[in-house]
Amino acid sequence: MAISREAFGEKVLALVGSLHGVACRLTGNDTDAEDLVAESVARAWKALDSLESDAAFRAWIFRILHNTFVSERRRANARPQCDPIGGENLDEAEPVFSIFEQMHQPFLLWFSNPEQEFLDRLLREDLERALATLPEHHRVVVILADLEEFNYREIADTLGVPLGTVRSRLARARGTLQKLLWEQAQARGLSGAAATGAAEGRTAGVPRAKSGKEA
Amino acid sequence: MTKHEIDCEKALQQIFQFIDHELDGGEREAMQRHLHTCKSCFSRAEFERRLKGKVGGLREKEEVPEVRSRISRLLKTF
Numbered sequence: 001m002a003i004s005r006e007a008f009g010e011k012v013l014a015l016v017g018s019l020h021g022v023a024c025r026l027t028g029n030d031t032d033a034e035d036l037v038a039e040s041v042a043r044a045w046k047a048l049d050s051l052e053s054d055a056a057f058r059a060w061i062f063r064i065l066h067n068t069f070v071s072e073r074r075r076a077n078a079r080p081q082c083d084p085i086g087g088e089n090l091d092e093a094e095p096v097f098s099i100f101e102q103m104h105q106p107f108l109l110w111f112s113n114p115e116q117e118f119l120d121r122l123l124r125e126d127l128e129r130a131l132a133t134l135p136e137h138h139r140v141v142v143i144l145a146d147l148e149e150f151n152y153r154e155i156a157d158t159l160g161v162p163l164g165t166v167r168s169r170l171a172r173a174r175g176t177l178q179k180l181l182w183e184q185a186q187a188r189g190l191s192g193a194a195a196t197g198a199a200e201g202r203t204a205g206v207p208r209a210k211s212g213k214e215a
Numbered sequence: 216m217t218k219h220e221i222d223c224e225k226a227l228q229q230i231f232q233f234i235d236h237e238l239d240g241g242e243r244e245a246m247q248r249h250l251h252t253c254k255s256c257f258s259r260a261e262f263e264r265r266l267k268g269k270v271g272g273l274r275e276k277e278e279v280p281e282v283r284s285r286i287s288r289l290l291k292t293f
Contacts, residue, residue, distance in 0.1 A: 008290075009287075012290065013286065013287065016282060016283050017283075020282045021291065034281070034282050037286065038286065040290060042289065044226060090249050098259075099262070100262045100265075104262075119265050122274065127272075131270070145235060146271045147270065147271055149271070164270070171231050
């Protein structure tokens, strides 16, 4: 589509914070992120003919950013990466992990809420670490959906995948993120007495309401 | 159950689309009706919504001035 240099510049500068934020989470460091944004903007300018409409600008330039990241990383590693779609299929049979299902105790609702307490105890560092540990094809959908607030269509356009893949990949990614948060909490003993008690109560088939009232 | 009602299994399948505002009008209304009557699914939706909010809170609000300057200089070369 025809777009002036000024209009292109305005659109890019309006998104530069988001582009850099996403680039930081993809590359893991500020220097590489800055280079990635600059390279992506240069590529976008050269590929302006591939922009279909004004409304598509955000997904279009983030797609260029993501593609640039993938191609640069491939070149740096000098070997083919695992196909993320293949990786996705491998864990397709696994149920999606849920902290809620680990902790929720319907009989406790009137005086305790372990899963909400778990969220209350979550620190920014916990979330940062879990997000950084996610496999890249999971990390990117969480970043786009939850940090950048892209809708599913924009994510599909950014990653060049069908809408259904966005849905399933996001569900898997959130499950993986929750599993990482759960494991971190367990390792640091931060899942709390309520969590431990909830798990014990469920395992033993004993409603925890009674022991909770006694405590 | 009418075709406009959903059970817990269906609700859990759609929970992320619900919190992401990706259900269409009829699906969203069916989900909301279910959540009004099912405390467990309601709690699950609240949990997922809160966690999504916490993850979203990681977004850096502050722009890095050096990056903006570099991109501004780059744009002038086009």
